[in-house]
Amino acid sequence: VTLTFYDVARIDDYYVRQASVTKDLAKVENLLTVNSVSATPQKAEVTVAYSYKEGEKVTEQKEVTLQPGTNHILLPIEIRQPHLWMPNGWGEPALYDFEAVIKVDGKVIASQKERIGLRTIKVVKEKDDQGESFYFVVNGEPMFAKGANFIPDDALLPNITEERYRQLFKDVKDANMNMIRVWGGGIYEDDVFYQAADENGILVWQDFIFACTTYPSDPAFMKRVEAEAEYNIKRLRNHASLAMWCGNNEIYEGMRYWGWDKKYTDPGIMEGMKQGYDKLFRELLPRKVAELDPDRFYMHGSPYEANWGRPESWKIADSHNWGIWYGQKPFESLDTEIPRFMSEFGFQAFPEMKTIATFASPEDYALESEVMNAHQKATIGNFLIKKTMGLYYKVPEDFDQLVYMGLVLQGVGVRQGLEAHRRNRPYCMGTLYWQLNDSWPVVSWSSIDYYGNWKALHYQAKRAFAPVLVDAVKEGEDLSIYVMSDKLEADKEVTLLLRVMDFNGKVLTKKSIKGEVPANASTLYYKEPYAGITTSPQNTFLLMTLKNKKGEVLSEEIYYFNHAKDQELPKTEIRYKVKPMDGKYEVTLSARQLARDVFIEIPVQGAKFTDNFFDLLPGQTKKVIITSDKLKKNEKVDITIKQLSDTN
Incomplete structure (x- = not known):
């Protein structure tokens, strides 16, 4: 709760509406609602300034007369080559600092700041030959949420x-x-x-x-x-x-499928519920969104x-x-x-x-x-x-x-x-x-x-949710390998290395498939008949490694042919070393045989691990950094390590 004093006028609302935004030009409408408590009209100067990071401020000014009571002021501006706000994974979530200032007789009587990201967000919900779509388009690009x-x-x-x-x-x-x-x-x-x-x-x-x-x-x-x-x-x-x-x-789902019609047998009750739903979610709320936030999508309910x-x-x-x-x-x-x-x-x-x-x-x-x-x-x-x-x-x-x-x-x-x-x-x-x-x-x-x-x-x-992911799934009689990318640029000249290995790390078969990964898409990269990939599903796995032309690993994933209960998992020894640092621990792990679902436990709430619940491949050395402000320099901490074969 705050108590604010003012003696001339206050800014009740500052709406930075993005009339249109492209990579070349952003047209922004600064809409101010100002409440003047003066009994007579007041000449005022309204200034809107914006800056990006520590860049030089750009200002626009307007002379207005504040009438007693509520005043609505519009001050449009244009920003050329704007830094667009991008979602995580697509680039920087660029933010501009906006400030509206009102002066009377050269004295600041009111001001308000807002942090604004310039972007377009559209929800596409359209009937098509498969039903009705639903997806988000950000800055012109369809985004998988x-x-x-x-x-x-x-x-x-x-x-x-x-x-x-x-x-x-x-x-x-x-x-x-x-x-x-x-x-x-x-x-x-x-x-x-x-x-x-x-x-x-x-x-x-x-x-x-x-x-x-x-x-x-x-x-x-x-x-x-x-x-x-x-x-x-x-x-x-x-x-x-x-x-x-x-x-x-x-709520809409509940009215139709949760048995309320059997609980409330009077037909007038259910009819009242439906009418009330329409009044609230199909009339009142969409009307308020259209009035106050007209550029934003509204849907009556989910699902x-x-x-x-x-x-x-x-x-x-x-x-x-x-x-x-x-x-x-x-x-x-x-x-x-x-x-x-x-x-x-x-x-x-x-x-x-x-x-x-x-x-x-x-x-x-x-x-x-x-x-x-x-x-x-x-x-x-x-x-x-x-x-x-x-x-x-x-x-x-x-x-x-x-x-x-x-x-x-x-x-x-x-x-x-x-x-x-x-x-x-x-x-x-x-x-x-x-x-x-x-x-x-x-x-x-x-x-x-x-x-x-x-x-x-x-x-x-x-x-x-990795930016690029290789993923195998049995579809019918085939093993299909998909590559999904949320990157806005294609990865050309990639190589998928497939290795069938046993739990001791021996490579039984291998092959490589060259191709490319389209931008912002899922694609069936490769498939082959499932039968014959391995003769020992209980103790083998498929290691899929996708590399770009520079040899950098884009994605590496494991496909298991059997459920864990039907596998002959080795009770391998996981060797580890702990290196304490100020507020951090570096844990280095290795094992001669496959260790599935390795879980590192420490008795510190909220500690962050660079990785956990992972599969440790035969002969692999893996480093995990544990961070917590509760860890003191060189403080010893109890570490417990579990793996799936411990439960067999």
Whole structure:
């Protein structure tokens, strides 16, 4: 809460509207709403200045007469060869500093600053011969959206600091994401949230804060909604990161498919719900967006039409596919259940043991203990984690190992969906998994736990969202190898080296295929009959290495022919050395045989690892840097290393 005194006039609103933006010219309209408390008209000088980084300021001035009450002032400017704001992975998220100043009799009576990113963002939602598209075009380039859904970062909102927001966006950027969705069941986030999004090149899909139930539509409620919407639209519309407005989360789906018509048998109740929905989400909110933020896309709700149990609906706009969770489907279903845009899907995992230890005692370390169930908000959660684990892994009895295995399971499973969505562009043009973060220490779908620790899913998302990715999938009788690139330039004259190796590192077969990687696309690079690639699927793997003409590795990934439970994984010794530095530890690891899903644990909350939950190849030496402001110079820290064969 602030108390501001003024004796002539104040700036109630400063809207920097981007009338048109190209790489050659940006036309910007500076729209000021000024409230004058003077009883008589006042001659004033309005100045708008802008600068890029530490560059020289450019100013425009205008003489105006401030009438008593509300004044609307327009001051247009043009910026030639603007530095365009680019999403993460495409370039610099360039920001300009704008300032509007009002003077009366040579004295500054009001001023306001805004940081502006010059860019165009368009959402294409058009009917086509496959259904209805849904994708984002940024600065004229179609963008595959890579990211996650964001919920409030703490159950107690005053606990959320600027530092936490900024660290979270660093985690988002480091995982090669370019978008997050602010879920309608949360809050309108603090200004710092959107500033950090601007600075890191992360687009924000912004829900209005309505979710999962119907709302009143009486005049008093609608008046309050209108005031709240107007406040937040004006507050957020200057942010370069703001990509779209969405009316709500899953209310339209709930009315149609969640059995409310059976609960409320009076037909007048359901009809009132539908009419109220239209008043709020098809009339009031789109009208406010058109009035106050006319250049931004609005959609009445998410998902737009789709339902995860109805395949025909996946062809239309965005989808929430909960087949691998509530539908209890295997992860392989993600390879074929492809939407136009996946705005929600996910799978749960426990956080790692050091986080569990903050809310449970050793006597509580059991899957169905009272404490564990209190931290599990999905009715089928613990049962489903164990059931799905049995499809792919040998299920351990030890609780510590079960937690580790669950982390691995979540990461590998959700990654399968991320890669399937990316592989199927341009039919599918985005994937936002559920969910990024936690509001408290809990078993959940998150990829980062409450204390800021990356779960296996966040490392797997980073790999799945890499700028260039080579990816193998069995399609029919073939093994198809795709190369996906989000780069805006093609990689010409690349070589894909394929090596079938055993778990001891012996190369059994190899071949190289020359080609190119088109810009901003997914392409089927190579395929061959699946049968005959290996005669020992239980103890071999395919190593795929994509290099450019300079010999630089663009992507290197492993394809396993069998699920882990059917593999003869060696119980190899992982040798490691630790080199302490101020606030950092350098861990160097190696193994003579394959070590799958290597997990480095330290008892420090929120520590950052350059890599974790990775496969260590036979004979490979790998360095991992661990960073934390809680690590002191030369301080000894306990390190535990797990691998998949430990659980067999």
